[in-house]
Amino acid sequence: MVFEGLVIHKVPYKERDLIIKLIMRNGLLGSFYIYGGQGGGKHHKPTIFELGSMVKIMIREQKMSRVEGQELMVAQESQRIWEPQSIRHDIQAFYLICLYFEVLQKFSMTFQLNSSDYEQPEHDGVFSVISNALFHLEDSLIKKQFVAHQHLMLFMVKLLFHLGIMPDTDSCSYCSVDLMESSGVTFLPANGQFACTQCVTAENEKGFLLRIKKSYQTRFQDYLDLSGTNFQEADKLIQYFCHQYQLKTFDLKSYGLLFR
Numbered sequence: 587m588v589f590e591g592l593v594i595h596k597v598p599y600k601e602r603d604l605i606i607k608l609i610m611r612n613g614l615l616g617s618f619y620i621y622g623g624q625g626g627g628k629h630h631k632p633t634i635f636e637l638g639s640m641v642k643i644m645i646r647e648q649k650m651s652r653v654e655g656q657e658l659m660v661a662q663e664s665q666r667i668w669e670p671q672s673i674r675h676d677i678q679a680f681y682l683i684c685l686y687f688e689v690l691q692k693f694s695m696t697f698q699l700n701s702s703d704y705e706q707p708e709h710d711g712v713f714s715v716i717s718n719a720l721f722h723l724e725d726s727l728i729k730k731q732f733v734a735h736q737h738l739m740l741f742m743v744k745l746l747f748h749l750g751i752m753p754d755t756d757s758c759s760y761c762s763v764d765l766m767e768s769s770g771v772t773f774l775p776a777n778g779q780f781a782c783t784q785c786v787t788a789e790n791e792k793g794f795l796l797r798i799k800k801s802y803q804t805r806f807q808d809y810l811d812l813s814g815t816n817f818q819e820a821d822k823l824i825q826y827f828c829h830q831y832q833l834k835t836f837d838l839k840s841y842g843l844l845f846r
């Protein structure tokens with residue numbers, strides 16, 4: 587059986603082995619044991635399992651494979667399909683992809699041999715969000731156009747959409763007035779909704795609403811079209827995500843590194 591996905595987690599094991607986690611094309615997480623995966627050895631083989639690399643793994647026929655619900659699969663052959671070159675040389679970009687990968691691990695289901703269906707593309711929207719996010723983040727670094735909060739904003743909006751928890755950006759959650767026609771709107775992260783400032787007295791966040799709508803329409807490759815973003819607004823979406831999944835931002839280690 588052959589699996590394909592992006593490396594989102596890796597742990598060295600024993601002297602030269604590696605246990606990696608992939609977000610696979612079907613949107614599920616897959617765990618693999620890679621003999622000699624750390625590289626090195628007599629021939630100083632480089633590792634192909636950098637974070638963010640797209641790899642293809644063929645697994646060994648396992649004697650144990652009749653056991654249902656087995657999570658860790660042993661790789662027989664593996665091959666790198668794509669690798670981001672610039673991300674690991676930019677500390678902010680690197681923390682950003684670490685945050686993406688941590689976020690993914692908070693909700694993604696794990697593939698289990700013999701009990702999950704690999705061909706079932708139920709969650710492939712999530713894979714398309716993360717693979718596009720990585721590819722165009724790398725592209726922005728090559729073109730020297732990288733702005734961290736711009737990418738984070740796009741990623742969060744597209745992710746929330748695919749998770750089906752995108753806040754309603756059309757009408758006030760109390761009086762149903764069209765938010766675009768209201769002079770002031772405010773975001774209520776606990777409800778995942780916006781309200782007009784007639785109903786709720788709070789800071790006017792109309793700009794934030796407009797940028798959410800814009801992010802929703804902007805393709806990853808057009809990231810430059812999304813202007814006016816900042817970390818505070820991207821943070822509101824992360825806080826909202828955490829609220830939905832009953833997490834605290836300190837559960838996300840790279841959050842602290844990025845939002846210092």
Ligand SMILES: [Zn+2]
Nearest residue numbers: 758761782785
């Ligand atoms: Zn209202």
